[in-house]
Amino acid sequence: MKAEISFILNGSEVNVTIDGHLRLIDILRNTMSLTGTKEGCGEGECGACTVIVDGRAVNSCLYPAHEIEGKSVTTIEGLRMPEHKLSEIQQAFVDNGAIQCGFCTPGMIMSAKALLDSNPNPSDEEIRDALQGNLCRCTGYVQIVEAVKSVAGQIMGKK
Amino acid sequence: MKNFHYIGKETPRPDAPDKAAGKALYIHDLERPGMLYGKIKFSNHPHARIKHIDASKAERLNGVRAVITANNSPEVRLGFLGDNVALKKDKVRQYRDEIAAVAAIDPDTAEEAVELIKVEYEPLPGLFSPQEAMKKGSPLIHETDAQGRPRTDNLVPLRYRHQSGDLDAGKRAAKYVAEGEFSTPRVQQCCMGTAGCIAEFDMNSNLTIWAKTQIPFLAQRDFNRALSDMGLRDKNTRIIVPALGGGFGTGLDTHAYEYIAILLAYKTGRPVKIVYARDEEFAYLSPRQSSITKITQGCDQNGRLTFREVEVLQDNGAYTSWGATYPSVMMMPATSLYRVSNIYFNAKLVYTNNTFCQAMRGYGNPEHTWALESNSDELAREAGVDPYEFRIINCNKPKETTPMGFKVSTCGLKECLQTVAKKLDWKKQNKKGKCRGKGMASLVHVGGGGRIYRSDASGLILKLDDFGNVNAYHGGVEMGQGLHSVLTLGIAEALGVRPDKVFINPLDTSTCPWDVGTHASRGAFMACNAAILAANKLRGKIFKLAEELFPQEAEKNLKKYRKKNPGYKPPAFDFVKEAKKERFDLKDGSIFIKGAPPEPWLSLDLGRLLRAIHFRTQGQMLATEVFYDPPNELPDFAKGFGNISATYAYGTQGAEVEVDTETGEVKILRMVAAHDVGKVLNPRALKGQIYGALAQGIGYALYEELQSEKGKIVNPNFRDYKIPTAQEMNFPIDLEFIETNDSFGPFGAKGVAEPGLVPTAPAIANAIYDAVGIRVRDLPITPEKILSALKKLKASKG
Secondary structure, three states, X not given: OEEEEEXXXXXXXXXXXXXXXXXXXXXHHXXXXXXXXXXXXXXXXXXXXXXXXXXXXXXXXXXXHHHHOXXXXXOHHHOOEOOOEOOHHHHHHHHOOXXXXXXXXXXXXXXXXXXXXXXXXXXXXXXXXXXXXXXXOOOOOHHHHHHHHHHHHHHHHHO | OOOOOOOOOOOOOOOHHHHHOOOOOEHHHOOOOXXXXXXXXXXXXXXXXXXXXXXXHHHHOOOEEEEEXXXXXXXXXXXXXXXXXXXXXXXXXXXXXXXXXXXXXXHHHHHHHHHHOEEEEEEOOOOOXXXXXXXXXXXXXXXXXXXXXXXXXXXXXXXXXXXXXXXXXXXXXXXXXXXXXXXXXOOOOOOOOOOEEEEEEOOXXXXXXXXXXXXXXXXXXXXXXXXXXXXXXXXXXXXXXXXXXXXXXXXXXXXXXXXXXXXXXXXXOOOEEEEOOHHHHHHHOOOEXXXXXXXXXXXXXXXXXXXXXXXXXXXXXXXXXXXHHHHHHHHHHHHHOOOOOOEEEEEEEEEOXXXXXXXXXXXXXXXXXXXXXXXXXXXXXXXXXXXXXXXXXXXXXXXXXXXXXXXXXXXOHXXXXXXXXXXXXOOOOOOOOOOEEEEEEEEEEEOOOOOOOOOOOEEEEEEEOOOOOEEEEEOOOOOXXXXXXXHHHHHHHHHOOOHHHEEEOOEEOOOOOOEOOOOOOOHHHHHHHHHHHHHHHHHXXXXXXXXXXXXXXXXXXXXXHHHHXXXXXXXXXXXXXXXXXXXXXXXXXXEEEOOOOOOXXXXXXXXXXXXXXXXXXXXXXXXXXXXEOOOOOOOEOOOOEOOOOOOEEEEEEEEEEEEOOOOOOEEEEEEEEEEEOOOOOOHHHHHHHHHHHHXXXXXXXXXXXXXXXXXXXXXXXXXXXXXXXOOOOOOOEEEEEEOOOOXXXXXXXXXXXXXXXXXXXXXXXXXXXXXXXXXXXXXXXXHHHHHHHHHHHHHHHO
C-alpha cells in the first residue's frame, strides 16, 4: 500500500512516498537521513525518538507515517540556528553538563523544547513531569533539569 | 599546591555540541555500501539437545543472502574459558543460545527468514539455581570443557580465595557478632543505545569492524583468533569505535553477535550489520552478575572489627564471561574496606541454565559492599555503637597496607564519613511520628587503574601540525563518561596550549596506540597520566629546537614591531643568550623565555615556531608517543593478594528516607555523597559521573531486576523493567569532593566512574532500617518485601 504524503519538515515542505506500515521515525532516519532522532526501544517507552509534531512532543517510533500528512514536524536537526549555532536549549544542555553518552539527548531536548514553547517558565515539578517519558541512563537527570531551568530563567530575565 | 590553568575549571565537553545537535554518529546511524542486515535465531529452550535444524525455507526466501548454522560454518570459540561458541551445534544451555543467523537485504527480510528456520529439540532437565546445580547427580550443563576433557560437576573451574590473620583468634576476640546472607539480582545495563556492529572484509581477507566496544585492542586479539578459527591465518582486524551510546560494562566482552556478523560478512562478501532491538538487548545481552553472599563479622567491646568471614555463591549462567570474575573485585572491599586483620573470603561459581553475565559498573563491588555495609550496620547496632562512629573507629588510613596487599597512598575516607554525617545532620533525631530514617555506607574502589591483565597500560600519540593544533590518538573509549573532556584538559594543561587546539581523534585500532580497555574507573587516570608523559616529551623536543629557532623568529618579530612603533627601544635582554631549552616555557599556545620582559615580540605563537621547524632544509614535524603503565600488580586471585591499583578511591554516601508502612513505598528525601577523588579535573563532568552512578544505584536498591522464569527473561522491556526517570530522581543530592592530591594521580586525580553506584543500595537499606526497623537482605528492596518484613516484625513483637 504505497502512498504519497506531504508535510512540513523543519520548516520546509517535503513529499515522500511511503509504505503502509512505516513509522514516522523510519521516514526521518531512513528516507530523509535525519539520524539525529534515535530509536532506543521502538515501543514508546524511552523517548529517544521524540520529535515535535504541530507543537507537541511525540514518540516518532509509535507515530504512523501516513498520519503526518499536512502536519509540521520539527526534529533535533531543525533546532540549529543559522551560522552554525546551537539553539538556546541545546546550548544550555552543553553548558550545564547535561550530556554524557548523548543517545537520549536529541529526544530529551525535543521534550524540553516542547515544554518551554508551551510553558516558558516551568516549575521543577513541571520539568520533571515533561521529561519523565525520556529515559537517560547516564546523568541521573540532575544536570538535565538544571539545563532546562537555566533556559526558563533566561526567558524570565528577558521579560 | 600547584595552580592549574584548565584543570579544575568548568569547561564544556568537546563532544557535547555535536551530541546536542544530533550529529554524533552511533552504530545505529552507520551504513556501508552494499550492506546486509543480520539477524540471529535464538533458542526456544533453556537446556536441550539440538536434533535438527531446517533452514531450507529461510534460504529460499527472496532477499536472503546467507543462512549460517554450526553445520555450515567454522566453529568460533569465545569467552576466557572458551566454553562458548558463536553458533551452537549439539546442545543449547540457555534461552539466548545462538542457533542460526541470516543476512538479508533489509531488516524485515532478515526477521522473516529467521522465523522460517525450524529447530527440533530434545529437551533436557533445566537447572535454574546454583544450589540446585551443585547437588550431586545433577545433570551436567557442560559434559566436557573447552579442551574436550570430561567434566564431573557443574562447578566453574575458577578459584577466588583470601585468607589472612587468624580467623579463629578473631572470632575469639569478638564480643559481638553479626551474621547474614545477602543477595543481589541480575540487572540490565540499559545503555540507551543498544548493542551492534558492522563487519566488513576487504579483498585481502582482512576484517574491519565498527564495534560498540570498551576494549578495542583486546577485541582485536579475540577477532584475530576468530579469523584464524575461520582458516584466515595471519589476517588482521581493524576496529573502529563509533559514538557508543553508553557502555557501563557491556563493551568488555566480545559478543556472539559480533562473531556471527563476521561469519556472515565473510560468507557473503558484503558488509553485515547486526543491531539489537530493545527486547533482544534485555533478553540476549549479558546482564550484571547476581550474587549470594554469606557474611559474618565480629567486633570487640569498643566496636573494633576483629574478623570478617565471607562465602560467595554465584549463579554463573550457562557460559563463562566476565561475570565469573566478579569475586576478584568483591575481594577488594572484603579485605580492604575498614581495618580488619582476620579475614576469610571464598567464592564458588556454578553453571546453571540461566543467562550468563558480564560486567556492569562497579563489577562485584556493589554486590559485596551491599552485604558488607548492611552487615556492618547490623554489627554496630548489635554492639551498641552508633553506625557512623563504628565506621570512624574502623576507618582506613593513608599509607596503610591492607590484608590484600593494597598499598594505600592517600585515603580520604574519614573526611568522607565526617562530611556525610555533617550534611545529613546525623546526630539530629529523626522526626517523631514519621517513618523516617538515615543511613550511610562507604566504599573502596580502584582509583589508579586495575591490573587484571598482564598489561594495564594506555598509549597516547600527540601529533602537532603547522597551526599549533594538537592531534591526539588514544586507545581509551569515550562512552559518555567524559574521557575526551578530561584528556583534552590534561593535554592542554600539561603541554601549555588552549583546550580548543586539542583534537581527540576517533578511536581506530589502526591509528591509536594500545590500551587495555576502558573499565575499572581507569580512563581519566590513565589518559591524563599518559598526557603528562607525552606533553613533557613534546615540550623537551620543542624547547630544544627553539634554542636555534626562537631567537631567529624573535628577531623578525622585533623588526616588525619597530616598524610599527618608531622610536621603540627594546629592554636590555639578550634573548639569543637566554634561549636555552631549560629557560623556555609554553602557556596558552605561546612560547616564551621565563623571566623575559613582557614584550609582545618576545612571545611566539606555537604554530609559528612549528612552521619554522617544518619549513627549512631538513625540516621536521613534531610528534610523540608514550605508553603509560601504572605502578600496580596483577594479583593472584586464588591467594587473594596483590596491589591491583596504583591508588584507591574512597567514598561515603548517605540517604534519608521515608517509608510508607501502608504501601511499602520508600521515598528518598535526600542523598549526600562525599568522594575522595584525589583532585577534581572537570567539576561538571565529575558531578555527572556521581549523579548518574547514584541513579543507577537507586534503581539497583529499589526496583531493578531482570526477572526470569525457568531461565527465560520475562521483563524484556522498559514497561516491566523500570529504571529511574526524572520523577524518581526528584530529591536533593548534595555532592562533596575530598581532594587528597594523590601522588600517583595525574594532577592528583583518582578514578571516579564507578564509586557513586557502589554504596548507594546499602546506604538506602540502612536508612530503611533506621526508619522502620526492618532489614531486607535481597535486592531490590521492593514494596512487597518491605510489607512482608513489616508484617514479620509486627508478629515477632506480638
